[in-house]
Amino acid sequence: MKWLHKDLLDVSQLSRSEVMAIFETAGRFQELQERPVKKVPTLKGRSVILFFAEPSTRTKTSFDVAGKRLSADTFSLSKSSSSLTKGESLKDTALTLQAMAPDAIVIRHWCSGAARFLADRLDCSVINAGDGRHAHPTQALLDSFTLHQEWGDLAGKTVLILGDIAHSRVARSNVILLNKLGAKVRLCGPRTLLPPAVRTWPVEVYSDLNEAVRNVDAVMCLRLQLERQKDGLLPDLREYARTYGLGQKHVDLANQDVKIMHPGPMNRGVEISSDLADAAGSLVLDQVSSGVVIRMALLFLYMTRKGEE
């Protein structure tokens, strides 16, 4: 398949068949994961810069592993090691990155729109690894891929996204992608943690978790930023855990074999009960391994896009 996109800014850019192509490519890389030597020379001599202006060990390691398995050279530029802390503007950072002539840049940034800002200014591929509250396309792709591995087709399935939707780029990208793949999406969280115009989204909105969870096929828990309480958006963490924390009694209301997901890192006992995170239906670790192959697929597709395959 000839890949036509230069950048991956959000899943809204991708057609359903492109998503399937990503899944198919990821599936091929998955076999590689099971071999004793997990490395192929596909991207030998290509370089990927991992530019993480906001800390994230998980996503960064996942991209790093993905790049290295394809024999690409990966370079990290984090907030503390870059000149960002010295007050350099994102534009100057972009120019500096450009001068290093990478083949792709993976960016994580605390501002919505930052990935687009770079993409508009750089010739190389820009892959958004999370921008502010806006989008986290690779997470959404790996989440859907994980479910795709379990179920095959997602059409007709119901997925509940639970927690702080308002501040979550994971939720935003997942709502778009799950809809694209034919799943029904429910959201549940206190009104203070729902986006103001959530009623216009293609989702069903609940504030009562007991109702929200009824007959769902999967629950995606979101990480709660504990400072939301200080922002006044929550009265109290204990109350939050008791009202919106996913527990066994909720799972009992869902469909049999309900899948439990969490993008990590988890606040055990807050968003999710500790037992559930380790229970049979939990896909948390599958998400991590899906993360590597999805990112391998993306690096492969974006970095060989000029018909050079």
Next chain:
Amino acid sequence: MAKADLIVRRAKMDGKDVDVFVSRGKIVEVKKSVRSLDPGDAIVEEAFGLTLMASMTDVHVHLREPGYEYKEDVESGLRAAAWGGFSNIMCMANTKPVNDCDSVTELMLEKARKYWPKGPRLFPIGALTKGLSGKELAPMAELARAGCAAFSNDGVPVKSSKIFRLAVEYASDWDRVVIDHCEDPYLGVAAGVNEGEVSSRLGLPAQPDIAEALQVGRDILLAEYLDLPIHLAHISCKKSVDLIRFAKQRGVKITAETTPHYLTMTEDILEAEGTQYDTNAKVNPPLRTEADRLCMIEALNDGTIDCLATDHAPHALHEKETEFDVAPCGITGLDTALSVTWQLVRDGVLTREAFTRAWTTAPTAIFKLPVNTFKPGDPADFFLFDEDEQWTVSATTLYSKGKNTPLLGSTLKGRVKTHFIAGKKIV
């Protein structure tokens, strides 16, 4: 009748060819153009069929001097005003230092006299509170004596209703109107995006329209209670308009302005391909919805909104070429206001009467500034306008130092060719 010392020949006015006679900076008469005329000693300006328009007044600009001369200074701001068709400019107090003492006011006026001695006329707006802190009243008597035409805390809305009330009362002793930047300080972060569908999808912290309307409501109640005028700056949404209309029906001394960008742009610009997250469209209050935009036009046509102002807010390129969250709010406006609003008249959206009222008679009446209505004795403030000249908005065609406008790259119609203030040619 006084002998004319300036005659503008064959200008187009309301579809007729006219000659304008000016003496000692004032209009003597405007009459149908005659084929031959003995000008005597008068200077003759040949209009070649250009449109004659009364100079406009902008009651809300940020000239940035002192303190932020790299964004704009008095000289460059007045240059943009001169070419933009403005004879009167009121400049806000959020400079560095803040215009909260007479020496700052005097510095601004001194610069204006030095660089633009023949105008545009500069009318500084003094701070309402010292340092715009919202805590202590600024010395308004001193500021009024130094030449401040009004008072405002624009940029930093006064949180305390008590301080705001005292400011309105104190300003009235000096016959000055207070201009309020309406924004509830707790509900309304200066996010530069309207809270709603677009902000929800883009994942940006946003300001709801009620952040503005709540404060509009407070000001209406205060104005009614005190029976004193309050002018509401840059009104952007339907909820505010509804309150203002209600207040005017009750006879409350409320006046209000809106800007060309609320008449012509919406939040959708921030989501559109090519302009997504465009920091040039980051402005406070934010661009609202299409329903709000249509309401603003209607309110201007029916006089609920009294006047237009640009809220000219120049910023340097590097300040806007950054992440959306980090970029400052503001759109540069003096250069484009006339073309943009005249296009609305041309399109039949804005009435000619509303245009004239909004840019000339209403703002000058509210703040007691000179105005030209082409009646004998009026100041000879007018410009010759080429309605059909097309120009592309770019760094080189804008006279302001501020190039921060979502209109960059677009083609507008209408350019000022010559501008006279008090009968003197300024450009």
